[in-house]
Amino acid sequence: MSTAVAERPSVEAPRPRDGQEPRAGSMVWSSARRRFGVWALLLVVAYLVGMPLVRLQGLAFEDGAGGYDRALATVGLGELIWRTVYLAFGSMAVAMVLGTLLAYAASRLPDRAGFLRSVPIVPIVLPAIAMVVGWAFLLSPGPGYLNAALRQLPWWDHLESGPVDVYSLPWIVIITGFGLTSFIYLFVSAGMANISADHLEAAHVAGSSGAGVFFKVVLPLLRPSLIYGAGVGLLLGLGQFTAPLLLGTNKGIRVLTTQMYFSTSQFPVDYAAAAALGSPLLIFGVLIVIAQKIGIGDQTRFVTHGGKGAVRRQRPSRWAAVFIAVYGLVAVVLPMSGLLVVALSPYWSSSIDPSSFTLANFRTALDSPNIVESIVTSLVASITAVAIVLPLGYAISTVLLRRRGMPIARTLLDFLVALPLGIPAVIFGAGFLLTYSEPPVVLYGTRWVIILVYVTLMLPFATRMMTNGMLALGTSYQEASWVSGASRLRTHLVIMLPLLRGSIGGAVALIFVLLTHEFSASMLVRSPTTQVMGTVVYDFWSNGAYPTVAAVSIIMTAVTGAGVVAAMSIGGRDVLSKL
């Protein structure tokens, strides 16, 4: 050890900080700056999330609530509401049963089959519109492949069409339910992870069968997660748009969301009535978010439960693996196969002829400037939105995780950020359409309105993922940087960003995936010249160009799949369950 140091007991060491004596009032100054930052952030979020909703209601109440008057005069309003509620409860019930069974099965997977845990989450990351179209190819009463196969059975061989009619409310409910199953699965898995394996083992030891344990032990212990999951399932079910739009339109099976869409896109266009029709969904969503914020939910924000897929050890069962595998086949592989067959066939008919398979549909699609442009728009809008929403989410997380000061601003921010989870995307789409087709900011017809609505929809996810990353990192790394003399900004750039790069990478990929197949909000804010992949698929669907629909859906799924692979390689295999 050097003696030089010993002789230089830094008493008189140069003092680089001379002349920076603290001033009286510095507390006021530095906290004023920070306050300004937080309020500015709040303003941005309030404008993004709140403005469209406010404009919607403003319009609905214009001219002595004319929008409400006309909405109430909608032909068949009672049936419309009944169908919406039926869809919500029905799909929630389907999802609850499947999601709970899947979560229980996932908790009993043998080690070798551990990868199956991600299977029930796959439908979240696949484009919903592709899945719906895939089901239609299978279960359409005439040329549906599955229907054709079923008609080979002796007791159905007299049928000309059917036996299943996918263009009916029950099947819309079932297909929607498949989509919601993933969310329930995430919730129940999270709840399952909190059940002590001892309870279950005790029951096994006491001689209960697997089913006995499930009904007598697991279900009662899961009651809180189940109730919570049912609430979320109901909320999501109420806002469903894709399946009712694609499957219900021909026979006029409309629900509130699709009626809203038609009010903004078909003669007679009536934005005010559309806004009024969305009000029940809006109010319900806001109430749920408020209840969730003040209720038991504390840290855990709904839809974004960090479920790990029941990690506790339980007696493994082969049947669990079989069950999940079969579910994966039915819910994912089957509709995707339907898509693929149509995409490869010259036209869609009930018989499959592998010898006629061709890539012509893909060539046609990629030769069409409209389709190529929609793919470009989807990619550009998604990437730009990711680039905007992640810094926003980072800043919001930083503010929300700060424990002291500005309780009102933080509560407001927390509430506003959660709103896009509770309020259906269609309503945000309508709000953005309204807000940005009129001065002062006219963005309709440009990519920017799509980008802004994407940013808004992804705010909760971005914030949640950043918050999780920061919570996992803890506060001591940044505190060590502050006490070393680094400014807040420098600490974020040099310490926090590099340490959070895993979380950030995972979030980038996941949000990108969710955005490339965004459909509901896109349908409302698109213009004839600015389309995204999903809306183009819908247009071809409406025109009956089924092979093109299939080809574009496959391309969409491929883009998404690339994103998922990226997400998993950056964020680890568990990244999907972090949603």
Added chain:
Amino acid sequence: MASVSITSLTKRFGGPRSDAVIDDLQLEIPQGELLVLLGASGCGKTTTLRCLAGLESPTSGRIELGGNAVFDGERRIELPAEKRSIGMVFQSYALWPHMTVRKNIAYPLKVRKIKDGLRDGWVEEVADLVDCGHLLDRYPSQLSGGQQQRVALARGIVARPDLVLFDEPLSNLDAKLRMQVRADLHELHERIGFTSVFVTHDQDEALALADRIAIMRSGRIEQCAAPDTVFEEPATDYVAEFMGMSNRLSLTRGVDGWSASGGAPVRLPVAADVDELTVRVRPEHLAIRGGQDVVHGHQVPARVTGTVYGGSHVDVSLEADGRRLQARVETGTPGSRAAAGDRVVVEIDVARARYFDPATERAVAHAPVPEVVA
């Protein structure tokens, strides 16, 4: 380096009526002193340290660093952590895993723009000082716990801050390493003499390192004095217990002297006008006698409830009149052969016991010679 002055510091985490975690705390730390904040878990040590660092906002009071206020509740001054000249060593070390040891240590110099330090090799100097000169190009994850601890220490002192703060930095090390790092730290402080506040709940660590020890209890300081003073002359019953005087007896004044119930009256070296006393004695200062031995001090009949062999000593648990006592006797003495169930007489070394007023819990004055105040 600079002196530290804390005046009426108060911190509440809840509203004005919540309990104060730091309660009107006063403390003066002269330049170059290593002050140890010692106290049971939850007494507010970390919170005090974080207030000094600027990581926590005090509710009221005043903190001066080198004569300049860094916090003043009345004048509304609060310097953020990065503007205070401090170094801090965290319990978890908090070394940045994405930077090499060299970058970790150089960071405070870089962000504070201390060009001299970067040019003159302060980083290497301080790394050598903590025996980590050969580790500079490794990443923290490639170091052992003890090495990480030393690097954290180097990072804390490299910029020669006015004040270095330690929050239980040794608690994650195993016992042997803890002793060694403790000794090195002591030597380092002797050599370069930084002003520092060191938080711990371990009394041995406090005794070994401190220039002065401040014993904290519920957000207040019970006693602040040199280690030998705190050890020999605890100011309160609480400090006495915390510093290892685990045996507690109550005595009442009688006609013939002080006595516990069941014991013979005895003359005590106290000069106080109280009628009751709390006596505190270390286990080492209790002796175990057979029935007929010569009487030296105050005696209490007791029953042995258990013994633990400790090599050079034996720890004997006793029960006297419903009260539990602990004696530590040298192996080989007659007392060390006691066995559970034996009836013995416990003799208290009255000169080395300490006496407290049960009403105020404060120490009562010694008298130079044993006297009976009757």
